[in-house]
Amino acid sequence: MTLTDTPGALSTEPPGAVPARGQSQRRRPGRPRGRAASILGLTPFAFYVLAFLALPTAIALTTAFFDSAGGFTLDNVATLFDPLILDTFVSSFWISALTAVIGAVVGALVCYALLGARPDGALRMMIESASSVLAQFGGVMLAFAFIATIGVQGLITVMLRSQFGLDIYADGVWLYALPGLILPYIYFQVPLMVITFMPALDGLKPQWAEANATLGGSRFTYWRRIAGPILAPAFFGSLLLLFANAFSGYATAAALISQGSQIVPLQIRSALISETVLGRSNMAGALALGMIAVMIVVMTAYSILQKRTTRWQR
Amino acid sequence: MSRTAPSIGAAPSRVTRGLILGIIGALFAIPIIAMIEFSLRDGLAGGYTLSHWTSLVDPASVAKYRSLTTGLGNSLLLAVVTVGIVLLLLLPTMILVQLRFPRLRRVLEFICIIPITVPAIVLVVGLAPVYRFIGSIFGSSIWTLAFAYGITVLPYAYRTLASNLGALDAITLSEAARSLGAGWPSVLWRVLLPNLRRGILAASFISVAVVLGEYTIASLLSRQNLQTAILLISKSDPYVAVIFALLSLLLVFLLLLVIGKVGTRRPGARSSKPSSKPDLTQGVAS
Numbered sequence: 001m002t003l004t005d006t007p008g009a010l011s012t013e014p015p016g017a018v019p020a021r022g023q024s025q026r027r028r029p030g031r032p033r034g035r036a037a038s039i040l041g042l043t044p045f046a047f048y049v050l051a052f053l054a055l056p057t058a059i060a061l062t063t064a065f066f067d068s069a070g071g072f073t074l075d076n077v078a079t080l081f082d083p084l085i086l087d088t089f090v091s092s093f094w095i096s097a098l099t100a101v102i103g104a105v106v107g108a109l110v111c112y113a114l115l116g117a118r119p120d121g122a123l124r125m126m127i128e129s130a131s132s133v134l135a136q137f138g139g140v141m142l143a144f145a146f147i148a149t150i151g152v153q154g155l156i157t158v159m160l161r162s163q164f165g166l167d168i169y170a171d172g173v174w175l176y177a178l179p180g181l182i183l184p185y186i187y188f189q190v191p192l193m194v195i196t197f198m199p200a201l202d203g204l205k206p207q208w209a210e211a212n213a214t215l216g217g218s219r220f221t222y223w224r225r226i227a228g229p230i231l232a233p234a235f236f237g238s239l240l241l242l243f244a245n246a247f248s249g250y251a252t253a254a255a256l257i258s259q260g261s262q263i264v265p266l267q268i269r270s271a272l273i274s275e276t277v278l279g280r281s282n283m284a285g286a287l288a289l290g291m292i293a294v295m296i297v298v299m300t301a302y303s304i305l306q307k308r309t310t311r312w313q314r
Numbered sequence: 315m316s317r318t319a320p321s322i323g324a325a326p327s328r329v330t331r332g333l334i335l336g337i338i339g340a341l342f343a344i345p346i347i348a349m350i351e352f353s354l355r356d357g358l359a360g361g362y363t364l365s366h367w368t369s370l371v372d373p374a375s376v377a378k379y380r381s382l383t384t385g386l387g388n389s390l391l392l393a394v395v396t397v398g399i400v401l402l403l404l405l406p407t408m409i410l411v412q413l414r415f416p417r418l419r420r421v422l423e424f425i426c427i428i429p430i431t432v433p434a435i436v437l438v439v440g441l442a443p444v445y446r447f448i449g450s451i452f453g454s455s456i457w458t459l460a461f462a463y464g465i466t467v468l469p470y471a472y473r474t475l476a477s478n479l480g481a482l483d484a485i486t487l488s489e490a491a492r493s494l495g496a497g498w499p500s501v502l503w504r505v506l507l508p509n510l511r512r513g514i515l516a517a518s519f520i521s522v523a524v525v526l527g528e529y530t531i532a533s534l535l536s537r538q539n540l541q542t543a544i545l546l547i548s549k550s551d552p553y554v555a556v557i558f559a560l561l562s563l564l565l566v567f568l569l570l571l572v573i574g575k576v577g578t579r580r581p582g583a584r585s586s587k588p589s590s591k592p593d594l595t596q597g598v599a600s
Contacts, residue, residue, distance in 0.1 A: 038414040045407035048399075049425055053465050056440030057432050063439070106338065113334035116325030127335075129570040134342075136470075137527035137566045140541045141559035144548065145345035148352035148556055155348035187345065190338070209324035222324060248433030251529040255545055265435040272439065272534055288436040299431045 061292060063285030076286035085267065089290065091178055092263040096246035099185035104239040106186075107193020111201045114194075119202065128198070131191030138188050139251030146184045146256070150175055178262040184252050189242050196241055200234030200309055237305030244298045248291070264291055346560075353557045366553040378551070382558065385543025388456045392539060393525040395460035397518045400471045403464070405514070408475055409506060412484045426472035429465055434530040437465070445535055456538070462531050467524045471517040474573070478513025516573040523566045 067073040079085060110127070117123050134142070149156050152173060160166040174180050204227055212222040250265040261267040264287060271284035326334070356363040369375045376383075404426075411418045429437070441462055452458050484506060491505045492498075507514070529541035540562065548555030 035414070038410060041410050042407060042415070042418075045403050048403055048461075048464070052441075052444070052461050053425070053428060053432070053437075053468075056437050056444050057428075058440065059443055060432075060436050060440035109334055110338055113326055113331045116331065125571065125574045129567055129574050132570045133523075133563055133567045137523050138563070139527050140529045140545055141527070141563050142345075144544075144556050144559040145349050147552075149345045149348035155351050156344065187342070190342070204324060206324065227324070244430075248435060250433070250435040251527075251541070254529070254533065265433075268435055268439065269534065272442065284439045288439045291436055292432065295431050295433065295436075 060285060060288040063282045064289045065285075066282060068282065076282050077289065079283065080286055080290045085287070085290075088261060088264050088267045089294075092247055092265075093294075095178065095181055095185065095263065096243045099182060099189045099246050100239055100242035102186050103189025103193050103242050104197075104235065107190045107238075107242075108197055108235060110190065110194050111197045114198065115201055115204075127194065131194040133191075135188050135192035135195055135245075140255040142184050142187055142252050143255035146175065146180075146187070150183065176257055177260075178257075180256055181253055181263070184256065185246050185249070188249075188252070189246060192242055192245055193238055196238040197234060200231055200238075203309075204230070233305045233308040237302050237309055240298050240302040240305065244295055244302070247294060247298070346563075349556050349560050353553055353560065355553070366557060370554070370557065379547070379554065381538070382540075382543045382547055382554070385538050385540045385546075388538055389526055389528075389540035391457055392460045392463055392528075393522045395457050396463045396467055396525050397521050399460060399464035400467060400517055400521050401514065404468070404471055405475060405510075405517075408472070408479060409484065409502070412479055413488055423472070423476070426468045429468050434466055434528075435534075437462070438531050438534045441531065442535065459532060459535065459537050459539070460525075462535075463521075463525050463528060466528065466531070467521045470520045470524060474516040474520055475510070475513045478510050478516075482509050512576050515576055519569045519573050523569050526562055526566060 064076045065072055065074070067075065080089075114124060114127065138145075146154075148154055150168065151157065152169065152175075157168055160168060169175075208226050209222055212226055217225070248265065250269070253263060253266055254269060257266060261270045268284050268287045268291070271287055325331075353366055354362045354364065356365070370379070408422065411422050445458070445462075448458050448461075487505055487509065488501045491501045496505070526540055528539065529545070532539040533542045533545075540558075544555050544558050544562075547558075
């Protein structure tokens with residue numbers, strides 16, 4: 001629309017300059033060549049994405065179907081249903097689910113607390129930046145944080161032992177095993193919830209609260225009848241994102257647990273390093289396949305819920 | 315604007331807010347405090363000392379921390395190359411799609427979001443053979459890892475750039491410039507890029523943050539970066555490892571705080587005319 005009036009009005013003024021690159025005024029003449037050049041402009045990125053995203057993903061997902069000699073096999077995929085591998089999937093599943101639920105509830109509480117704060121105020125900005133650090137870039141650093149906190153000589157461990165005579169490791173050190181992942185994971189799940197759920201809460205219009213109040217509704221009816229239903233898809237969407245985040249997280253777990261493969265990403269690690277998990281080559285591919293299957297289901301559900309959420313954010 | 319909300323009842327009262335944020339904030343501060351406390355400990359003897367911090371700048375211990383400085387140097391190099399990929403590969407493509415192929419915008423967005431669904435640990439399974447091939451061409455120098463990091467950074471960089479690009483009417487701007495006689499290079503350099511300065515800055519910073527914190531790909535492809543070096547040195551000198559973890563968390567926090575500041579200054583400027591030059595007078599161009 002703006003195409004038609006701006007160039008038309010100006011084309012009479014500088015007669016020399018404009019007709020030379022006439023493609024935007026009159027669509028017909030210059031268009032095809034410009035288009036070809038533009039398509040050419042897309043190729044570097046397309047090539048890059050093909051080489052470093054599409055190709056590795058394709059390799060990761062297809063190696064499972066080949067044996068070490070290069071022949072087609074379903075053995076690796078069948079191994080996914082080996083009780084040992086299934087166990088790691090189950091552990092991955094419950095640790096992700098548990099930390100996602102706790103993270104979602106606590107994170108939503110933080111979002112609620114931030115509701116009245118000015119979006120560009122110092123409080124919001126500090127909390128959002130800190131959340132972003134912990135949620136997305138923590139990785140190995142979070143493992144150290146928890147070793148310093150509840151490691152054998154950690155601040156809290158020592159304090160509980162000396163002040164209250166309470167030994168959290170009376171039954172053995174669990175920080176470097178599966179249960180040890182719970183607290184660090186919650187530590188990055190809550191901030192992730194704050195980041196992903198806050199926009200939905202920002203989308204709540206003050207008019208709705210006003211309408212509720214004018215109609216004689218209480219705080220409780222507002223949250224139960226208005227904000228609750230509107231926020232539900234966003235909440236469950238964020239919950240799924242948290243689940244996916246914990247399910248695919250590797251760095252924190254790898255830094256804490258150096259021995260054993262209690263969760264799927266660690267199982268992939270040992271498959272990659274030793275190539276002999278259950279005596280099979282290309283096992284990493286099979287595990288990657290299983291992981292991607294779970295991720296695709298979760299992320300599809302997430303994007304469906306996300307679509308319902310954005311409907312209210314306009 | 316939202317000042318009226320609290321009186322109606324959507325927002326929590328000041329006390330409730332303080333209570334929730336206070337309790338959760340205190341709980342979340344514990345690990346950070348524990349790290350600080352840990353870095354000040356004087357071995358197992360008890361008592362506190364600053365020696366772990368001072369030894370960092372002590373020239374005598376340079377050799378001891380060689381792996382750390384190598385890792386840090388590698389990570390910084392990777393950060394630079396990754397930012398290069400974002401600015402020279404992703405950004406031009408986004409601008410091109412915005413101007414010439416609006417229909418491809420969805421496709422581009424979908425591609426850029428894929429790395430969220432394909433986590434690094436899965437990607438690395440396929441990257442291993444790819445890097446075996448790359449190694450045969452470029453050798454095993456560290457910078458090639460940035461190709462993989464460019465992919466992991468994609469969702470973050472795309473989102474920050476897209477929100478900036480979407481907020482300005484790139485088509486009208488470029489048409490206006492073109493009709494005034496500007497060629498495509500000067501449209502890009504003198505009209506679009508200055509308007510995208512915030513997005514570019516934010517995308518660069520977030521890329522740096524992602525690269526500095528990356529562990530999965532580097533460790534599984536057996537390359538040395540900051541994170542693998544921290545983990546390595548933690549076996550011999552846990553105090554230095556904790557100090558470096560603290561410092562890198564702090565650095566990333568500051569980077570993100572700057573992004574936040576840069577991002578929120580826009581709403582104030584939006585009230586003025588679309589082509590608001592004055593609010594871009596920040597000397598932020600790199």
